[in-house]
Amino acid sequence: MTIAETDRPVAASREGRRIEITGLTKRFGSFVAVDDLSFSVAPGRITGFLGPNGAGKTTTLRMLLGLVQSTKGTATIGGERYADLPRPLQTVGAALEATNFHPGRTGRDHLRVLAASAGIGDARVDELLELVGIPAVARKRAGGYSMGMRQRLGLAAALLGNPDVLILDEPANGLDPEGIRWLRGFLRHLSAEGKTILVSSHMLQEVEQTVDDVVIIANGRLVRQGSIAELHGDPKAMVRTTDADALARALAAGGLSARALDGQRLEVVGDDLTRIGDLALEARLPIHELRADETDLEALFFALTDSPENRNRNLEGGAADHPAAETPEEGVMR
Amino acid sequence: MVATISSEFRKFFTTRLWWGMAIGTFVAAAAFAGLFGALASRTGLGDPAQGGIPPMSDHQIAVNVYSSGVSVGYLLTLAIGVLTIGSEYRHKTMTSTFLATPRRVTVMWAKVISLLGIGGLYGVVFIIGSVAVGATVLSVRGMPAFAGAGSIVRTLVLILLVLGLWALIGLGAGILIPNQVAALLIAIGVAWIVEPIAGALLSTQSWGAGVAQFLPSRATTAVLQSYNGGGEAEQLSWWAGALVLAAYAALMAGIGSALTVRRDIS
Numbered sequence: 001m002t003i004a005e006t007d008r009p010v011a012a013s014r015e016g017r018r019i020e021i022t023g024l025t026k027r028f029g030s031f032v033a034v035d036d037l038s039f040s041v042a043p044g045r046i047t048g049f050l051g052p053n054g055a056g057k058t059t060t061l062r063m064l065l066g067l068v069q070s071t072k073g074t075a076t077i078g079g080e081r082y083a084d085l086p087r088p089l090q091t092v093g094a095a096l097e098a099t100n101f102h103p104g105r106t107g108r109d110h111l112r113v114l115a116a117s118a119g120i121g122d123a124r125v126d127e128l129l130e131l132v133g134i135p136a137v138a139r140k141r142a143g144g145y146s147m148g149m150r151q152r153l154g155l156a157a158a159l160l161g162n163p164d165v166l167i168l169d170e171p172a173n174g175l176d177p178e179g180i181r182w183l184r185g186f187l188r189h190l191s192a193e194g195k196t197i198l199v200s201s202h203m204l205q206e207v208e209q210t211v212d213d214v215v216i217i218a219n220g221r222l223v224r225q226g227s228i229a230e231l232h233g234d235p236k237a238m239v240r241t242t243d244a245d246a247l248a249r250a251l252a253a254g255g256l257s258a259r260a261l262d263g264q265r266l267e268v269v270g271d272d273l274t275r276i277g278d279l280a281l282e283a284r285l286p287i288h289e290l291r292a293d294e295t296d297l298e299a300l301f302f303a304l305t306d307s308p309e310n311r312n313r314n315l316e317g318g319a320a321d322h323p324a325a326e327t328p329e330e331g332v333m334r
Numbered sequence: 335m336v337a338t339i340s341s342e343f344r345k346f347f348t349t350r351l352w353w354g355m356a357i358g359t360f361v362a363a364a365a366f367a368g369l370f371g372a373l374a375s376r377t378g379l380g381d382p383a384q385g386g387i388p389p390m391s392d393h394q395i396a397v398n399v400y401s402s403g404v405s406v407g408y409l410l411t412l413a414i415g416v417l418t419i420g421s422e423y424r425h426k427t428m429t430s431t432f433l434a435t436p437r438r439v440t441v442m443w444a445k446v447i448s449l450l451g452i453g454g455l456y457g458v459v460f461i462i463g464s465v466a467v468g469a470t471v472l473s474v475r476g477m478p479a480f481a482g483a484g485s486i487v488r489t490l491v492l493i494l495l496v497l498g499l500w501a502l503i504g505l506g507a508g509i510l511i512p513n514q515v516a517a518l519l520i521a522i523g524v525a526w527i528v529e530p531i532a533g534a535l536l537s538t539q540s541w542g543a544g545v546a547q548f549l550p551s552r553a554t555t556a557v558l559q560s561y562n563g564g565g566e567a568e569q570l571s572w573w574a575g576a577l578v579l580a581a582y583a584a585l586m587a588g589i590g591s592a593l594t595v596r597r598d599i600s
Contacts, residue, residue: 058600066436067429067599083436094433100426102349109348110430117341117434157430 016043016194017078017091017164019064024073026059026220033059035220036073041198041213043164046191048211048228049200052305052312056220057200058096061169065094077165089118093158094167100154103143107134107153110142111160118161128156133182147174155183165196172206184210204301216301218310232295235271240264240289241280250283251276267293335444338435342418342448351417359410359456360463366403367468371475374399392481397489399468400461401558404493407460408500408554409526411453415504416521418445419590420514428599442509442591449505453498460497461490492557492572499579503550506586509594525550553578 019041026034034056041047051057062068064075066082077085077092085091101110111125129138132152137145145153151174158166166187172180187210191197201207204214214231216224224231241247244260251258256276257269268276271292280287304310346352374395390398422428435441469479480486504521511517533549536542546552547570556575570578 062598062600065433067432069596069598085436088436089434096429097426100429102421102425102427104349104351105345106348109344110427113341113344113348114430114434116344117337117431119337 017196018043019165019196019198020074020076020079021060021064022074022076024060024063024075025071026056026063026068027071033220034063034070037217037220037222038073039215039222039225041196041215043196044191044194045212046187046197046199046210047213047215048204048207049198049215049217050204050207050301051202051217051223053202054312055202055217055305057202057217058169059220060217061094061096061167061198061200064167065092065096087118087161089114089120089161089163091161091163092165092167093161093163094169095151095154095158095171096167096169097154101142101145101150104141106140107138107142107145107149107156110153111138111157114157114160120160124160128159131159132156148176148179151175151179155186163195166190166198168197168199170200170202172201180206205298208297216304218305219313221310223304223310228297231297231300234269236293236295237268237271237273237276238289238291238293239266239268239276239280239287241266241285241287243285247280247283247285250285251279254279254282264288335440338440338444339448341431341434342444343451346418346448346452349421351414355410355414356456356459359407359459362406362410363403363460363463364467366406367399367464368471370399370402371468371471374472374477392478393485395477396468396472396479396481396486397559399472400464400486401489401493402468403460403464404496404554404558405551407456407493407497409522411456411497411501412504412507412521412525413518414452414456415449415501415506416508416517417504417514418449418501419505419508420512420517423512424514432599438595439591442587442594445505446502446587449501450498453501454494456501457494457497461493465490489558492576495576496554496557496579499576499583500550500554502583502587503579506583506588506590509590510586548578550579550582553582 021040022038024034024037025032037056037060049057049061059068060075063070064077064082075081082088082092101107105113108125108129111128112122115121115125126135129135132155134149134152134156137149138153142150142153151171155168155171158168171183175183187197187199191212199207199211204216208228211228213227214225215222239247239258241264244262244264244266248258248260248266251266251268254275256272256279258266259268260266270276273290273292277287277290306312374390376392376395377389422431431441432438435444472479507521508514508517511520529549529551533546533552536546536549547556553570553575556570557572557579559572569575
């Protein structure tokens with residue numbers, strides 16, 4: 001199954017590269033960090049790669065980038081393994097951890113070291129430092145950088161070769177609200193250029209407004225994938241009145257599907273609040289509350305990743321109380 | 335490959351390590367050359383069998399003065415070799431290195447080649463320090479500073495080789511022991527303390543002397559054909575000494591690289 005790619009077309013000038021993860025598995029001894037994971041990431045869209053801490057996100061990204069060897073399965077970018085890319089930095093830009101800098105080297109020199117191995121000139125380095133907004137501080141040693149500066153430097157490093165694919169691990173960590181807004185706009189701009197963007201996060205809330213698609217994993221396994229719109233589901237409205245059953249009948253007569261939650265409250269399918277109000281007025285029923293009921297994605301995220309079989313394995317003490325241990329093939333995890 | 339090598343050089347010259355080490359190398363070379371230049375005499379000093387210095391020709395004196403600091407110089411290039419890879423593990427820059435050059439064997443070769451060059455560069459710094467000070471001291475004492483000039487030049491060139499090879503041994507140690515601090519302590523500790531003691535103990539045994547000549551410090555002395563700390567010890571020819579050092583470097587860097595190519599980088 002692949003993620004829907006209908007609403008935003010890929011820019012015509014670039015063909016784009018798709019990330020394909022197929023049956024990817026990583027075992028560390030008897031611990032299965034990533035378990036038969038399959039998903040794909042479309043070009044021209046921003047995909048959120050979500051899961052609680054310890055779900056296997058970073059391990060998956062590191063396998064995708066050839067830093068960690070998979071036990072089984074494949075991970076390709078535009079049909080090729082990362083290690084086989086002829087010009088890796090010009091194809092894939094990755095920012096994995098904001099701490100991967102030598103504290104005694106300046107940010108600018110960090111980029112120059114990378115640039116040298118990809119045959120990229122200093123002009124591009126300075127252009128990127130300007131773009132991510134740290135041109136002055138980049139001439140100081142990286143040991144004194146704040147988390148936000150490190151994130152921006154990491155992003156500059158990822159963009160050095162103007163790659164088609166961007167892979168960012170928790171890029172919003174340590175950014176202030178202004179920085180997060182800047183990052184959001186920046187990623188939007190890049191995805192409009194047809195780039196494939198995969199952004200990991202342990203908080204759905206953080207990326208909710210940024211991403212088009214989501215891949216949610218828990219305990220190394222895929223829990224859910226789809227577009228943000230699909231995740232939100234059909235719009236609903238919440239109505240409070242004096243006689244819920246009477247209003248439900250009135251709405252049904254008007255063509256709206258409604259369900260009484262208790263004596264006073266109803267849940268209505270659809271988001272046409274005006275029509276609901278008008279129908280209630282016709283039925284001469286008072287309205288005490290009328291609002292569109294947003295799906296709480298955060299609650300959904302917890303519901304998905306915290307269901308008994310997906311409960312965070314890292315937070316548990318013993319093996320015996322783990323439901324997954326009951327099935328033999330998952331018992332390997334322990 | 336050329337791009338990866340240039341990246342390695344850039345890595346080396348963009349932290350403060352390089353000039354700190356350069357100053358250290360220069361000072362060590364100059365200090366030892368000055369000291370040996372001041373003490374050296376044609377008649378020798380004390381009883382050679384008791385650890386004294388045997389009588390030497392003018393040429394031997396010059397060679398020994400200029401190469402006297404090598405045992406400290408190679409400890410410094412050894413440390414540089416360890417740090418080249420150790421700091422990449424410590425500061426996790428290995429991730430960006432392998433992202434830029436996913437073929438890890440290429441990265442390792444680039445490190446080997448750049449380290450040979452860097453070791454040679456420190457050799458130049460070393461020679462400038464030792465010859466400038468050593469020759470001055472010898473001249474002041476009225477002794478010929480360049481007796482047998484051709485042979486002296488050969489020794490100086492071999493110093494470059496020795497320092498380069500010790501940097502590679504350090505690289506091997508740094509790859510084999512991914513903890514930078516542990517790698518530094520072990521490499522320096524073994525090369526500076528353990529190995530010389532082992533050499534001294536081996537030399538007291540009838541069977542040990544033949545083995546001792548293959549120890550790195552003895553092989554280094556053999557390459558430079560300098561005073562070997564006592565007349566009785568067996569010594570390899572200069573090229574055999576160089577091969578022994580190269581073998582240590584190749585063995586350690588080879589095993590280390592083979593491990594690194596498979597290692598998960600996190």
